[in-house]
Amino acid sequence: MNGRTGRGLCLAAALLTAAACQAGPASRSVSLSGAHGRPSGVLTWAASAERLGTGVPGAQYRMIVHTSVGGSAPRIRFTNAFGDHPLTLDHVYAGLRARGAALRPGGNHAVTFGGAHRATVPAGSVAWSDPLPGRVPAGSDLAVSLRTPGAAGPASGHQLALQTSYTGLGGDLTAGDGGTRWTGTTGSWWYLDAVAVRPDRPATGAVAALGDSLTDGRHSTPDRNRRWPDYLARRLHTARGALQGVADEGISGDKLLTDGTGDGAGQSIGHRLDRDVLSQPGVRTVVLFAGVNDLKDHTGVTAARLIAGYRQLAHRAHAAHLCVTAATITPFKGWPEWDRGADAVRREVNDYLRTRGDFDAVADFDRALRDPRDPARLQPRYDGGDHLHPDDRGMRALADAVDLKRLDCAR
Incomplete structure (x- = not known):
């Protein structure tokens, strides 16, 4: 033993x-x-x-x-x-x-x-x-x-x-x-x-990873805890900082702007923010990684609408004194619903996320996973097989792209 x-x-x-x-x-x-x-x-x-x-x-x-x-x-x-x-x-x-x-x-x-x-x-x-x-x-x-x-x-x-x-x-x-x-x-x-638990250090907080199937872990290995929030939790545990808890609040098929349709479809991220994040004990930071489902469903979603959605969520989280890390949208060329127009919107939104000060930090997930030879695609070594969802190595690359020193902020 x-x-x-x-x-x-x-x-x-x-x-x-x-x-x-x-x-x-x-x-x-x-x-x-x-x-x-x-x-x-x-x-x-x-x-x-x-x-x-x-x-x-x-x-x-x-x-x-x-x-x-x-x-x-x-x-x-x-x-x-x-x-x-x-x-x-x-x-x-x-x-x-x-x-x-x-x-x-x-x-x-x-x-x-x-x-x-x-x-x-x-x-x-x-x-x-x-x-x-x-x-x-x-x-x-x-x-x-x-x-x-x-x-x-x-x-x-x-x-x-x-x-x-x-x-x-x-x-x-x-x-x-x-x-x-x-x-x-x-x-x-x-x-x-x-x-929830009572941590040994009273000041300990948690991170809520809010997103869609990429956060939910689709195409990671079952029963091995290899979603990117799992890898992030292990990094935080090793770092022994103030943030130690990690909540995976991803739902497959979820969108930033609208609810899903049909049985089992999830509420939009905006509609579930209160229940899944703001009402949860000890959450101090939200990592927001969303938008790809809005883009690939071809519902006329523009960069302006997605940017407005990001800003609204950041405002609500900040009003609750939470820090917000925004993650850039990863590429998905090769997925059946990809087209050049959707990718142009993706790149415009990512430029906004990288350059505007609406968030406390940015995790550049796009840069972590994209193929340098074709930035609209995932790197083959990270592709889970459908050109949208990363495999275990890709999940780890996402977690490694989060700057632990910038996850916590004074709010």
């Missing part, structure tokens, strides 16, 4: 013991409203909520999330943002993962809401759990298990998790440490959108 594993087992055991001492009556239930009990800590993980399929009554989920900053008193946020029925959460547990669906021995502990083990989240709302005792290490896998006994209507969660989580039906699976009875898998996070 190495030192890190030994500490994790001790922490998991401490979580279980303290939770058992504080457990209340199993039959108690509470109805939550609004952003119940927003914590004062800092985000260690987050994923933007979107509409999933229809909720399944009696379904059980064991969802795996990867932390960025370590800390104590973890709290979990559950979402019913797109539901049209109240969401009842029952038999909710959390613990550090060992492997697959199995948890570290003795590490699964009950999650409560206002002291109750059963909670109802109204349609359109989110709710935070009570703080759990013990610590969650940085760079660990936290397993959140829940049951939705009366699920109905649209479910809320995150479609493209790029992380294997687990499902099961029948019996009560959520309280156990073992993984053998979790016979199904899912590539989405259901009803779960954030985890």
